[in-house]
Amino acid sequence: MPTVFEPTKGLTxxxxxxxxxxxxxxxxxLVAEVLEEMEELxxxxxxxxxxxxxxxxxxxxxxxxxxAHGRAPAMATGVKRVLPDKxxxxxxxxxxxxxIGTAEIVHAAGRGENITVIxxxxxxxxxxxxxxxxxxxxGQRTTTSPLGRDPRxxxxxxxxxxxxxxxxxxxxxxxxxxHNPANIRKAKKAIRNAFDCQKQRSGFSLVEVLSNCPTNWxxxxxxxxxxVKEAMIPYYPLGNFRRPEMxxxxxx
Amino acid sequence: MAKARxxxxxxxxxxxxxxxxxxxxxxxxxVMDRKSINRKGYNPATVTEMDKCIACANxxxxxxxxxxxxxxxx
Numbered sequence: 001m002p003t004v005f006e007p008t009k010g011l012t013x014x015x016x017x018x019x020x021x022x023x024x025x026x027x028x029x030l031v032a033e034v035l036e037e038m039e040e041l042x043x044x045x046x047x048x049x050x051x052x053x054x055x056x057x058x059x060x061x062x063x064x065x066x067x068a069h070g071r072a073p074a075m076a077t078g079v080k081r082v083l084p085d086k087x088x089x090x091x092x093x094x095x096x097x098x099x100i101g102t103a104e105i106v107h108a109a110g111r112g113e114n115i116t117v118i119x120x121x122x123x124x125x126x127x128x129x130x131x132x133x134x135x136x137x138x139g140q141r142t143t144t145s146p147l148g149r150d151p152r153x154x155x156x157x158x159x160x161x162x163x164x165x166x167x168x169x170x171x172x173x174x175x176x177x178x179h180n181p182a183n184i185r186k187a188k189k190a191i192r193n194a195f196d197c198q199k200q201r202s203g204f205s206l207v208e209v210l211s212n213c214p215t216n217w218x219x220x221x222x223x224x225x226x227x228v229k230e231a232m233i234p235y236y237p238l239g240n241f242r243r244p245e246m247x248x249x250x251x252x
Numbered sequence: 253m254a255k256a257r258x259x260x261x262x263x264x265x266x267x268x269x270x271x272x273x274x275x276x277x278x279x280x281x282x283v284m285d286r287k288s289i290n291r292k293g294y295n296p297a298t299v300t301e302m303d304k305c306i307a308c309a310n311x312x313x314x315x316x317x318x319x320x321x322x323x324x325x326x
Contacts, residue, residue: 004258005309005322016317020294021270025316181276181313214270221270 010036012061021221023178023211024052027120028059030178030188031091034195035062044087045079047072049101051093052126070101073108076115087198089116094135095125098160102134105164105206112169112203116194119160122211123232130216134158137231142216157235161208165241171203173242177210177233179225186238193243202244210236257326258307260299266319269294273311273320279304282311 007013010032018024035041041062048056050069057064067075072090080088097105097119108115124142125131132142132149135157139148149157165173172194176187187209194205210232212224219227260282267290274282274297285298297319299305305325312320 001259001323001325003321003323004307005312005320007318007321011318013318015266018316020268021272021316023316025318026314029318181310184313221272222275225272 008033008036010034010041010061011059014058016059017055018052019213019215021212021214021224022052023209023225024120026178026184027118027187027209027211028056028091030184030191031089031118032060034188034192035087037192038087038195038199040087040195040199043085044089045083047076047079047088047090049090049092049096050127051096053091053093053120054127056091070096070099071104072096072101073104073113073115073117076117077108077111077113080113080115084114087116087195089118089195089198091118092120093126094119094121094123094160095128095133098134098158105160106167109164109167109170109204109206112171114198114201114203115205116198117204117206118191119206119208120211121160121208121236122213123157124213124216126213126216130213135160137235140231141218159236161206161236161241164206169204170206170242171244172197172205173208174206174240175208175210175236175238177228177238179210179212179228183238190240197244200244208236210238256307256324257303258305258309259302259323259325260305260311261321261323262297262299263319263321264288264296264298265291266317267294267296268292268317269296270316271297272314272316273297276310276314278308278310279306281305
């Protein structure tokens with residue numbers, strides 16, 4: 001019987017510690033599947049963030065580093081410059097990348113570092129208990145904005161992909177979502193394109209993945225995916241913001 | 253062309269009962285097994301009428317915890 005779907009060899013098989021319904025598991029799998037399909041598993045070095053994905057090094061079946069909070073692009077820069085033939089990626093959440101790590105990500109893009117960044121945006125600080133993040137939606141209730149985010153007091157959510165797409169060093173920037181199977185397949189294609197971009201030495205690549213946080217949003221997993229679609233996507237539109245002239249990946 | 257048929261296998265003890273797989277099945281056969289409890293303490297996902305499966309792998313695609321494996325039968 002031909003197998004249609006089986007767990008990728010790019011993951012160690014260790015059970016994820018993530019909450020039920022958290023799409024970190026899906027995004028881990030997509031990255032791992034892409035590295036497996038590119039036959040780069042033995043040649044890849046990932047950098048884990050601080051945040052819910054802090055333990056990502058237990059799950060990816062390739063060499064992994066752990067970075068200080070927000071500093072994953074800086075560490076990935078060092079790894080890539082010393083070992084330019086390795087596939088180097090960072091995997092970061094929105095608290096990590098868009099708040100404490102804003103300087104690192106902007107300058108990594110500005111320098112056109114030939115690394116791939118997987119940016120998981122779920123509009124909240126998950127691990128620390130559901131505080132407001134730079135990406136929290138206007139009106140969204142969190143433990144530090146119990147009446148909803150008020151832009152007059154704390155400003156507006158950052159659209160990181162659009163910001164980085166203005167930088168010439170950024171070769172590939174795309175925003176995707178994983179709220180249903182069709183979008184999960186598109187997300188995989190974007191991740192593949194980003195890694196292809198690195199392989200072709202085109203420069204900095206980033207894929208922003210809209211994700212959920214059922215626990216801290218106070219929703220069931222199914223409700224949270226609806227919220228991604230109805231509340232987040234209108235503010236964070238999906239699509240490609242920047243891509244180099246490159247050969248399209250044959251893999252969907 | 254004959255309609256594809258599939259079989260879905262669950263690694264039940266990895267399931268966290270999030271129910272995402274139950275919402276994406278086009279033939280509506282993935283349900284939560286309310287009569288059993290797995291090692292983690294959740295009601296795991298299961299399939300009731302396996303002969304209706306079309307091997308689309310939507311359930312495995314949305315599963316965040318690598319619970320599901322899909323095979324094509326015919």
